[in-house]
Amino acid sequence: xxxxxxxxxxxxxxxxxxxxxxxxxxxxxxxxxxxxxxxxxxxxxxxxxxxxxxxxxxxxxxxxxxxxxxxxxxxxxxxxxxxxxxxxxxxxxxxxxxxxxxxxxxxxxxxxxxxxxxxxxxxxxxxxxxxxxxxxxxxxxxxxxxxxxxxxxx
Amino acid sequence: xxxxxxxxxxxxxxxxxxxxxxxxxxxxxxxxxxxxxxxxxxxxxxxxxxxxxxxxxxxxxxxxxxxxxxxxxxxxxxxxxxxxxxxxxxxxxxxxxxxxxxxxxxxxxxxxxxxxxxxxxxxxxxxxxxxxxxxxxxxxxxxxxxxxxxxxxxxxxxxxxxxxxxxxxxxxxxxxxxxxxxxxxxxxxxxxxxxxxxxxxxxxxxxxxxxxxxxxxxxxxxxxxxxxxxxxxxxxxxxxxxxxxxxxxxxxxxxxxxxxxxxxxxxxxxxxxxxxxxxxxxxx
Numbered sequence: 019x020x021x022x023x024x025x026x027x028x029x030x031x032x033x034x035x036x037x038x039x040x041x042x043x044x045x046x047x048x049x050x051x052x053x054x055x056x057x058x059x060x061x062x063x064x065x066x067x068x069x070x071x072x073x074x075x076x077x078x079x080x081x082x083x084x085x086x087x088x089x090x091x092x093x094x095x096x097x098x099x100x101x102x103x104x105x106x107x108x109x110x111x112x113x114x115x116x117x118x119x120x121x122x123x124x125x126x127x128x129x130x131x132x133x134x135x136x137x138x139x140x141x142x143x144x145x146x147x148x149x150x151x152x153x154x155x156x157x158x159x160x161x162x163x164x165x166x167x168x169x170x171x172x
Numbered sequence: 173x174x175x176x177x178x179x180x181x182x183x184x185x186x187x188x189x190x191x192x193x194x195x196x197x198x199x200x201x202x203x204x205x206x207x208x209x210x211x212x213x214x215x216x217x218x219x220x221x222x223x224x225x226x227x228x229x230x231x232x233x234x235x236x237x238x239x240x241x242x243x244x245x246x247x248x249x250x251x252x253x254x255x256x257x258x259x260x261x262x263x264x265x266x267x268x269x270x271x272x273x274x275x276x277x278x279x280x281x282x283x284x285x286x287x288x289x290x291x292x293x294x295x296x297x298x299x300x301x302x303x304x305x306x307x308x309x310x311x312x313x314x315x316x317x318x319x320x321x322x323x324x325x326x327x328x329x330x331x332x333x334x335x336x337x338x339x340x341x342x343x344x345x346x347x348x349x350x351x352x353x354x355x356x357x358x359x360x361x362x363x364x365x366x367x368x369x370x371x372x373x374x375x376x377x378x379x380x381x382x383x384x385x386x387x388x389x390x391x392x393x394x395x396x397x398x399x400x401x402x403x404x405x406x407x408x409x410x411x412x413x414x415x416x417x418x419x420x421x422x423x424x425x426x427x428x429x430x431x432x433x434x435x436x437x438x439x440x441x442x443x444x445x446x447x448x449x450x451x452x453x454x455x456x
Contacts, residue, residue, distance in 0.1 A: 073332070076339040077231045090222040092230045094390045097383060098241035117213035125215045132211045148230070148389035150219065156211060171237055 053080045057166035059106035072170030080166035091151040105167045112158040232358045248372045250285035269353040272301040273360025279334040291322040310344035352401040370441035382432040
């Protein structure tokens with residue numbers, strides 16, 4: 019799931035939605051809401067870097083993952099820029115991680131940190147090309163954990 | 173401050189004896205630092221372990237990500253890169269979306285050239301084109317800010333506004349479920365940005381400059397995006413031609429970045445220049 023708008027509109031016509039079953043409608047709405055919340059937390063994690071002069075992209079990635087499940091997020095990065103990737107969930111008690119790899123699968127984190135529901139990794143690419151942010155839920159009180167990832171550059 | 177302790181991507185326990193490690197393991201198990209240990213990333217992974225469903229698509233870089241690098245590479249003659257004239261608003265929505273992206277990218281060139289009048293004119297064009305595809309409201313404030321900041325010669329601020337305009341327009345289109353047109357806005361910006369980048373790299377060829385063209389996944393992504401568009405858009409002659417161009421550029425940028433030659437840079441330039449002419453002026 020990739021979304022450009024940090025807070026996409028909820029479906030406006032609730033009466034129409036209610037005509038569909040609770041099972042098929044309520045769960046996606048709930049998931050969307052929590053991914054939006056996760057995104058708010060990701061932006062919160064990005065705030066210190068914004069203050070350091072990083073431009074934070076509005077475009078973001080997000081979804082939900084099970085514990086220990088990983089996802090690769092591909093990104094075009096340019097040599098000469100410095101990047102921070104910031105990941106978060108709104109789920110209390112969950113912890114997650116993000117690390118960066120080049121297109122050969124080599125770890126390229128210049129630094130990284132992990133603190134509960136927040137995590138971050140920085141890279142100064144040695145070459146221009148495709149890179150992968152590997153996101154993972156380390157632990158969670160729920161089966162599925164919503165997450166969001168943003169990045170900034172300078 | 174949200175940060176935890178900064179972790180290096182290598183084994184942080186390599187200097188410890190077995191006894192120390194045992195003690196540390198015991199401490200870890202009772203002190204809640206286990207999450208920290210769990211986050212020991214492998215130095216190498218097999219990307220083939222990630223099936224397509226476990227890989228999320230690339231996010232298209234905004235122009236300023238590339239222009240920030242170009243700033244560091246030298247001081248090219250940006251004025252010579254500026255395009256003359258004002259494009260008419262097309263009736264074809266696909267071309268309008270492509271042109272909108274093109275004009276936003278042109279805004280970056282005008283910023284680099286520090287041409288405030290041109291910047292303001294492009295800011296107005298953004299508004300006109302956005303109106304033609306029903307997302308005017310999303311960029312009214314941006315357009316005004318572009319004008320204000322150009323008057324103040326706040327170039328960094330103008331850049332941020334053009335970046336913001338691109339993202340706001342795309343966001344508004346996605347809210348209207350116009351994902352395909354949203355992709356065309358990005359593609360239009362990328363095409364103009366690539367045309368300018370290749371022109372600059374040619375005029376003062378350097379490997380660092382040419383390496384900026386190493387964007388294989390991005391080119392594939394645009395190709396796939398067109399492939400997944402509705403048939404009417406996919407069969408639009410201009411969109412179809414752009415897809416052909418992407419398929420010609422793909423193998424060139426797929427090589428190692430440092431291996432892109434000046435001849436290949438020229439090929440990419442000619443290809444992007446050709447389709448951008450059509451984006452601005454309509455079919456030949």
